Amino acid sequence: MPLQSKVNLSVAPGVAGDKATPDQSIYTPLNPLAAVALPVGRFVFPVVESGVIDNTRATNVAGDAIAVLGFVERVINYVNYELFSDGTLTVPAGSNLTVAVKGDYWAVSTTKATVGQAVLASTADGSISTGTPDATHLDTGWVVKTPGEIGEPIIISNWGPVTAAAGA
Template sequence: MALQKSVNLYQAAAVQGDRASQNPFVYTPQNYTAGADITVGSFVWESAEATDPKQVLNTGTGAPLGFVERILAVYNYDLTSEGTLIIPKGQNVTAVALRGDFYIPANTTVTVGMAVFANTTTGAATFAEAGSSQSGAVETSWRAMTAGNEGDMIIISNEAPVVASSGGSSPDLSSYAKADLSNVTGQLPIANGGTGVTAVGTAGQVLTVNSGADGTEWTTPTGA
């Protein structure tokens, strides 16, 4: 590739299109080829052209097919060229995600819960309030899971539950993944997800349901 022109003090948090978690991801059941140059970390639509395999494009109408994950699957044979996030026309697009957590750059100041919109001309992902009308873009099921300023890498997801806020259509995720465990001491009952026991058994014992089928106890397994 071309000679390096700058040096950063710190490693980038992520690159556009990178996975942002180890949560389950869902992809299209078939692979596609690029009907035109495809930008990684953007949205794509299935081409109406009858081809085998089918093609995807960064342009379309209505809800996009999915999001293109960055998986470093395309070779760059021009050793003097700059690195790009482009999958050339005709190359395989092997990771079109239907669900998952990814990084994308913020096009504006982003707050948690903002909706992700797909530009119908470029496939670019942008942020705006859920339910708002954005010229040349359609709202997707993805939402901002982190906040940041323009240019920051933002985690987006369509896996987390979204709860409507009392003030309007913007989702309120302020209580997401929070739990008050300050009063959890001693024995944790079965009804609350515990085992109902307060001590560890002896070596070789296993935790089983008692004879009354109303609790658990440590028992020593017997031979078959």
């Protein structure tokens, strides 16, 4: 292993799937099982079989799902027995997922992100992009909170602005 050759003067941005604000997330009522190996920091969809939506299992391919199930949070609870491997940001198939439906999270977009843009989920693999929804990119209801170039960590959120209650 080489010696450290660089010291940064600022804190590194978050890793995809990490919380951007602690303890301010809302999750699915049950932790769905990963139907396939799933990367963290992306959106997942419920499994649909024979027209029946199964929210107890999640996949990264939308198929017949009409909406996202949520965002896969990075939770470090999977043992990596390969001591010399680089590790992954993938949850093994059959494992419980922590799926956020509301919160502030670090993510990586496949497109340039500007503040206020809609966050989209690819129906092919759950990856994140920004902009306008189309046939292969579903609107997640989340928005970009910090700007970033392609592949750079950004913060996404679906906490809406605070407004006064009606009649207040």
